[in-house]
Amino acid sequence: MARTPQTLFDKVWQRHEVCAETPSTPAVLYVDLHLTHEVTSPQAFAVLRERGLPVRRPERTLATADHSTPTHTSQIFGGAPIAIESAARQVRELEHNCREFGIELLDLKHAERGIVHIIGPELGLTQPGQTVVCGDSHTSTHGALGALAFGIGTTEVGHVLATQCLLQRKPRTLAVNVQGALRKGVTAKDLILGIVGRLGVDGGTGHVIEYRGETIRALDMEQRMTICNMSIEAGARAGMIAPDETTFSYLEGRPRAPKGEAWERALEAWRELPSDRGARFDREVAIDAAALEPMITYGTNPGMVMPIGGLIPERPGDAAFGRALAYMGFAPGAPIKDQPVNVVFLGSCTNSRLSDLRSAAQLLRGRRIAKGLRMLVVPGSQEVKRQAEAEGLDRVFLDAGAEWRESGCSMCIGMNGDVVARGEYAVSTSNRNFEGRQGPGARTLLASPLTAAASAVRGRVTDPRELI
Amino acid sequence: MEPFIELTARTVVLPSSNIDTDQIIPARFLTTTTRKGLGKHLFADWRYDREGAPIPTFVLNKPEAGGCRILVGGRNFGCGSSREHAPWALLDYGFRAVVSTEIADIFTSNALKNALLPVVVDETTHGWLVANPGAEITLDVRKRTLTLPSGKSVSFPLEPFAQHCLLGGVDELGYLLGRRSDIDSYERAL
Numbered sequence: 001m002a003r004t005p006q007t008l009f010d011k012v013w014q015r016h017e018v019c020a021e022t023p024s025t026p027a028v029l030y031v032d033l034h035l036t037h038e039v040t041s042p043q044a045f046a047v048l049r050e051r052g053l054p055v056r057r058p059e060r061t062l063a064t065a066d067h068s069t070p071t072h073t074s075q076i077f078g079g080a081p082i083a084i085e086s087a088a089r090q091v092r093e094l095e096h097n098c099r100e101f102g103i104e105l106l107d108l109k110h111a112e113r114g115i116v117h118i119i120g121p122e123l124g125l126t127q128p129g130q131t132v133v134c135g136d137s138h139t140s141t142h143g144a145l146g147a148l149a150f151g152i153g154t155t156e157v158g159h160v161l162a163t164q165c166l167l168q169r170k171p172r173t174l175a176v177n178v179q180g181a182l183r184k185g186v187t188a189k190d191l192i193l194g195i196v197g198r199l200g201v202d203g204g205t206g207h208v209i210e211y212r213g214e215t216i217r218a219l220d221m222e223q224r225m226t227i228c229n230m231s232i233e234a235g236a237r238a239g240m241i242a243p244d245e246t247t248f249s250y251l252e253g254r255p256r257a258p259k260g261e262a263w264e265r266a267l268e269a270w271r272e273l274p275s276d277r278g279a280r281f282d283r284e285v286a287i288d289a290a291a292l293e294p295m296i297t298y299g300t301n302p303g304m305v306m307p308i309g310g311l312i313p314e315r316p317g318d319a320a321f322g323r324a325l326a327y328m329g330f331a332p333g334a335p336i337k338d339q340p341v342n343v344v345f346l347g348s349c350t351n352s353r354l355s356d357l358r359s360a361a362q363l364l365r366g367r368r369i370a371k372g373l374r375m376l377v378v379p380g381s382q383e384v385k386r387q388a389e390a391e392g393l394d395r396v397f398l399d400a401g402a403e404w405r406e407s408g409c410s411m412c413i414g415m416n417g418d419v420v421a422r423g424e425y426a427v428s429t430s431n432r433n434f435e436g437r438q439g440p441g442a443r444t445l446l447a448s449p450l451t452a453a454a455s456a457v458r459g460r461v462t463d464p465r466e467l468i
Numbered sequence: 469m470e471p472f473i474e475l476t477a478r479t480v481v482l483p484s485s486n487i488d489t490d491q492i493i494p495a496r497f498l499t500t501t502t503r504k505g506l507g508k509h510l511f512a513d514w515r516y517d518r519e520g521a522p523i524p525t526f527v528l529n530k531p532e533a534g535g536c537r538i539l540v541g542g543r544n545f546g547c548g549s550s551r552e553h554a555p556w557a558l559l560d561y562g563f564r565a566v567v568s569t570e571i572a573d574i575f576t577s578n579a580l581k582n583a584l585l586p587v588v589v590d591e592t593t594h595g596w597l598v599a600n601p602g603a604e605i606t607l608d609v610r611k612r613t614l615t616l617p618s619g620k621s622v623s624f625p626l627e628p629f630a631q632h633c634l635l636g637g638v639d640e641l642g643y644l645l646g647r648r649s650d651i652d653s654y655e656r657a658l
Contacts, residue, residue, distance in 0.1 A: 018654040019647060024628045028647050030654055041550070042501035047641070068499055086499035093501050137574060138548040153552035153578035155640075163644045165651055169627060171573075201486055202544040205573055235547060237573055243596075320484050320542070329551075415495045422518070433547060434490040436513045445598050 002069050004278035008242050009173055009208050012148040016131045018165055026167040032130040033061055033147075034160045036103075037073065037118045038094040039067045039415070040135025042398040044158035054124040055101045057164045058348050059168025062125065063098050063105040065091050066115045067136075071378050071405035076108055083417055102160070112248070114381020114407045117141040117349040121225065122383055128243035128270040131161060131318045138349050139238075139432065140231040140384040144224035145251070146243035148208070148271055171237045172282040178215035180290030185465035187359070188223035189351055189429065189448035191215070192230045193295035195287055197305040206234030207283065210275065211241050215289040222353040230431050233302040240272035293396045294463055297433045298336055298448040299324040301342040304433075308451065308463045311335055327435055329423075341425045341445070344375040344456040345438070346402075346428035348412035351449050352380030356429065357388050360453040361466055369403050370459025375402035376418060378410040402456070414438045427455040471637035472583045474608050475564050477537035480527055481601040487541050488548030489575065493557040494547075506553055507560030528561075532602055540567045540597045546575025548584075555584045565607055567614070569594045580630045587614055587624045609634050611646065 006014070019028040034057075041063070048055065055061060066202045068087035074080040090206045091108065094275050098105035106113040112123065117138050120126040129148035133139060142149035147228050156166055175194060182188075211224075211408035219227070224241045248267060258266045293307035304324060306312065314332035315321040325332060330339075346352070346360050357379060370440025377397045379385040385407055388394055394404045412416040412430035414437065420426040422441030429452050433444035447455070448465035457467060497509040515526050522529040539558065545568040546554060558566065565585035579586045585607060589597075596604065596616065601650050606615040608632060613621040626634075633640060 018650050024632070026627070026629050028644065030651070037496050043552075046501075051641075053645075069481070084499070090499045090501060101584055135550065135552075137548070151550040153550055153574065153581065155552060155578070155581040159641055159644055162641060162649060163647070164655075165512050165644055165647070167640060167644065183573065201547055202570060202572070205544075205570070219580045235544070235572060301488065320486075323484070415498060432488075432490070432548065434488045436494055437490050440494070440518065442512050 005279040007173055007275040007279040007281060008146060008210055008240055008273055009148065010132065010279070012129055012168060015129070020269065021170060022203060025206070026169045027137055028165050029131060029168045031133050031160050031164055031166060032060065033120070033125060033132045034164070035120055035132065035139070036061065036157060037067055037116050037134070037136065038065045038090045039088050040154045041157055042090065042093045042098065044161055045101065046181050047158040048101070048283070053162045054295060055103060055161045058102045058104070060164060061103045063103050063159070064116050064119060065094055065108060066407070067409045067413060069108065069408045070416050071408050071410050073406055073416055076406045078248040087416060096336065111382055112202040113385065115352065115409055117229065118353065118380035118384065120222070121145060122254070122381055124251055124257030127251065127257065127266070128247060129273050131211055131390060133166065136237045137232040139231050140236070140250045141225050141229040141349055143228040143231065143238050143240040144221060145247055146240060146270070147253060148238055150238040151436045172207045174204055174209045174236065175281040175284040176209055176287060177284060178211065178213040178287045178309040179290050180215060180288045181218070182289050182292065184292055184293050185450060185468055187450060188219055188226040190292055190295045191289055192227045192304045193297070193302070193446065194292050196230055196233045197295070198287065199285065201233060201301050201303040203229065204234035207236050209234070209236045209239040210281070211239060216241055217244065220355065222355040225353070225460040226350055230302065233431060243270050244274070244438055276387050294448060294451050294465065296336060296451060296461060297444070298330055299327065300327055300433060301433050302431065302446060305446070306336065308461065337463060339425060339461040340372060341427050341455050341460055343380070343420050343426035344369070344452050345374065345423055345426055345428040345430065346410040346449055346452050347376065347378030347410050348428070349380065349409070350431045351429035352378060352384065354384050354387050356449045357384070357393050360449040361393040363453040363464060364400045364457065365396050369456040373456060373459050375400070375456045376405065376411055377402050378405045379407050381407050411438055414442070420444070427452045429460065469583055469637045469639060472585060472609055472634040474606065475537065475585070476606040477564065478535065478602050478604050479538045479540050479567070479597060480536040480599050481540045482527060483542050485542035485596045486544045488568045489546060489551050490548055490552040492546070492554040495550060498551060498553055500553070504560060506557035507562065510557040531629055536602070537563055538565045538567060538605065538607070539563050540594070540601070543568060543570045545571050547572040550569060550574045550578070552578040552582070553587045555579045555582045559584050560607070563566045567594070567597060580634070583634060585609065585634070589614055589622055589624055593622045
């Protein structure tokens with residue numbers, strides 16, 4: 001009897017059903033990997049403590065400190081106290097909770113610490129076919145390895161700690177089919193910005209996206225992570241890319257990946273995961289990557305994005321649009337190129353991996369950033385930092401006049417004191433340009449590492465193709 | 469959790485679409501280790517000027533907003549970050565429900581976990597609510613209806629299990645812990 005063709009998402013969902021969904025009850029879904037950090041966990045641990053519950057599977061749980069942690073070396077390794085008292089308390093709370101509940105913590109001085117969505121794949125912890133959750137919406141990043149990975153709230157963090165499971169209704173599926181080769185100077189970041197622009201900030205609501213097509217197949221793993229990372233900005237529950245030889249080569253030999261016979265067995269299972277021929281998606285969208293230019297946001301959500309050489313759109317009569325432009329200090333119909341920039345941030349779980357730093361360094365080599373401009377480079381993990389330093393990338397950034405820091409979320413979310421001042425324009429390789437995201441009154445322009453580096457050199461929004 | 473059966477209350481309107489959770493509760497307030505006390509930081513950067521004084525033109529600072537327990541927001545309310553601090557801040561402030569034409573997924577899930585009722589209605593009903601701030605409306609969780617002052621009722625979607633939990637004050641963690649033997653079986657088969 002022929003089986004109904006299944007998508008990658010169907011397969012992973014089905015394999016994790018502890019109890020199937022019914023009309024009156026959601027599915028109970030097993031979680032293979034639970035990543036946690038200091039901001040969304042304290043209240044969850046408190047619930048377990050109140051109810052006298054242990055963590056069911058400490059061995060499937062990993063904690064790191066990344067969101068409110070300082071990036072100054074002095075405060076991490078130099079013995080200086082964490083400057084923000086409430087952040088210091090929160091980090092101490094995580095340390096205390098992990099000790100009490102027996103959870104592995106990559107603490108402040110740990111060689112493997114980093115942004116939670118950088119370290120999972122880096123350590124070989126995130127694997128194809130898994131369910132991965134974290135109290136953070138950019139958990140979608142891990143979908144790049146063919147995992148079903150999504151963000152959860154603190155109450156659900158408690159559910160997973162106590163039962164290793166979540167209650168979930170099955171979302172719908174959206175295939176984003178990408179064809180065509182990315183042109184020179186156009187990166188994976190530009191592609192996902194283009195996709196978010198096309199779908200809109202609520203275009204993916206209620207859906208899990210599968211990114212498919214020759215363009216996606218041609219991307220390396222770090223590029224795939226950039227793509228999946230911003231699935232949430234289109235409102236999607238998660239974003240997935242089917243595993244293939246690129247995925248397996250990336251994973252092989254990583255510290256926590258299976259080895260020997262276990263590796264061979266895993267490979268066999270992973271090769272079954274890609275969507276079957278003829279599998280149906282609830283919706284499909286086609287993207288032509290060859291038509292893309294370097295992209296940049298101009299407004300106050302990631303869907304307000306445009307080609308860098310274009311003109312800011314006009315929407316007469318749209319009051320919300322007008323308010324967004326007023327916040328940004330932009331006029332409809334004006335170009336965005338040559339907009340003066342005060343700050344450039346190269347970092348975040350979207351673009352702070354080695355390949356991101358390499359591409360920015362390549363553009364910056366032998367150049368200096370513009371006078372009066374501040375550039376902050378925050379590697380995604382301590383491992384990325386070490387590798388970058390081994391290649392001399394830190395020297396390129398420092399010689400250019402940028403700051404080189406310890407890893408963390410830093411200026412993406414501005415919780416740790418790394419902020420953009422009121423009214424300042426920041427070109428940022430992060431994922432959100434909401435009002436005040438990087439600091440009250442901050443004006444964020446989201447872009448690729450290449451665009452960020454080029455804009456740092458000129459001191460104004462710059463098409464990177466002019467400098468590469 | 470207290471059962472949530474019905475609510476009759478007045479509305480406050482924030483008509484902007486795409487109100488994200490960074491606006492609802494800015495990141496600098498996320499270093500708290502409890503769920504309480506976030507109400508004073510709700511919409512902080514819209515509510516207070518840089519000296520910390522209330523901005524008189526912001527709707528929550530107007531006298532007529534006092535005692536309103538239902539927030540009517542524009543389309544795609546609660547988008548962005550998964551921070552559950554957003555519903556916590558709304559609840560601590562005094563809201564019990566949010567009404568829109570579209571509410572983001574993670575926010576919906578977080579809201580339900582805290583008995584903040586997310587109510588999605590059609591454009592026409594939403595349009596009326598936006599044009600009539602301060603209206604007293606009734607939300608019925610059992611019937612899944614929103615009733616306007618005129619007496620007209622419209623229905624809103626509510627996932628059956630979430631409805632069951634709200635009506636019974638049912639604790640989802642308790643429900644999951646009750647599935648222990650299924651979870652044991654699943655793990656044995658791994």
